[in-house]
Amino acid sequence: MTGAASAVIEALLPRRNYLERSDAYKRKGIAANIDQVLVLAAVEPRASEEFLSRILLIADAAGVNTLLALNKIDLPGADEARARLMLLVGAGHELIEFSARPEHDAAPSAPAILRAKLAGRRTVLCGQSGMGKSSLVNALVPNASAVTGELSSALGSGRHTTTFSRLYHIDSDTTLIDCPGMQEVGIHHLTHADLARGFREFAPYLGHCRFANCRHVHEPDCALRNEVAKGGVAPERLRLFQKLIAEIGV
Template sequence: MSDTARIIASYGRRYTVRADSGRVYDATTRKKRVDYACGDFVHIEVQNEEQAVISDFLPRRSLLYRQDAWRTKLIAANVDRMFVVTAAVPTPNETLLQRALLAAEAGGIEALVVLNKSDLPESAAWRDKLAFYAALGYPVIEVSALENAAALPPLMAGRTNIFLGQSGMGKSTLTNALLGSDAARTGDISAALDSGRHTTTHAQMYDLGGDTFLIDSPGLQEFGLHHLAAADLLRYFPDLRHLVGQCRFHNCTHRQEPGCAVKQAADSGAVSPDRVAFLQRVTDELSVPRR
């Protein structure tokens, strides 16, 4: 029997799917195909009351993934809003935040930044840094997962949302707060390692009601961007995209080329030199062939 369903959990080569009928199946794929993601709408062939086989996926409206020089990792499909969950403790990775925002821009996904554990005294300095991203147009929402996550549901209503961020930022704790349960595992922060323990090992979708869905994703330490084209990078920087097409050379690397509008803007103070340096680093990274 054939049916359509949505992937609500991804375990690598195994998936959990919820059919349109509401029945949940443990699903595998034909051959060794693994290019499905949590959030995908798929065609399934029901084998029995508990098992199904995924035969294909329906067209995606968005796809969030990361890619380094060695491999590609799909994160989620058909996501409307990405909430990058950050906190001052453990030490936040600003580069990871920047890379996630680039991936969202490239994937056509609306991005917001969550400052979790906002009640901690250490949050003041990180709040000041996040003000820059708020000025770029990425809303910064302050919450404390253990006490107050009420600001998030109105921003999620009627959409498929994803929590993304490094380990220890409180993604699963926020998920539990929104669910009103301990459906998502949480863990303690290792002070010795100054990093969070990986408590979410796979992408999991939760139904929050009212056609609102939340995907809790595993903690990240890196976010490869090899799936992006260096020539397109400038378009994914809200503060730099107005300079697209302004450089003398179409393949400008924004370093020493004469007539580089990006370098000129940085030198004059019109744009942030730090952001241009980040653009240059990612451009260099994408110039290295994949292995």
């Protein structure tokens, strides 16, 4: 506690949903009762597609809507960055793009693109360090003064990476929760079925394998692996799926 501030819990509201991540030992809550997760990638530094996939998976498993966004499209390299996200777009994730820095007025500004999508909702902002989360908060929230990246001049090294989630009010019924410092997104709390469903483009093939309990790894007559061989599903996506089920042992 800091200073004399204190608070009283007036009521415990039932949880509508609960976004969490987990390693082999413990689960870590990210946020509860949210309407959507805004998953932020950037032109530079390059976002990890695996990181993005992991956030999308935990959100899908929690039953929370997602929105995938590419920031910093004012930078050269936007086309390549967009192309790298096409696997996720092909999997059924909507992609929006903008520039969070208002001085780059040639690119669509974040408030213009996001206002209607955020209005009246509670949105959690997730993304690796450097993607522009704090810049986006500053663009959307009057007087937010979130500290943005670069090297810390005071310390000479290290980054301004905050580690606590913060909730900002855009207006009386619109909130944005910044989740900084998320380097790893463990998925140990997910089941094989959660993962298979989270790779949304797998849906037409699930349930059509020879074995009802097919794990889609090396079973014969696997509908999903057959579809990859035919070119209908991207091999990178099946590889990531197989890596993740091996990681959590399901």
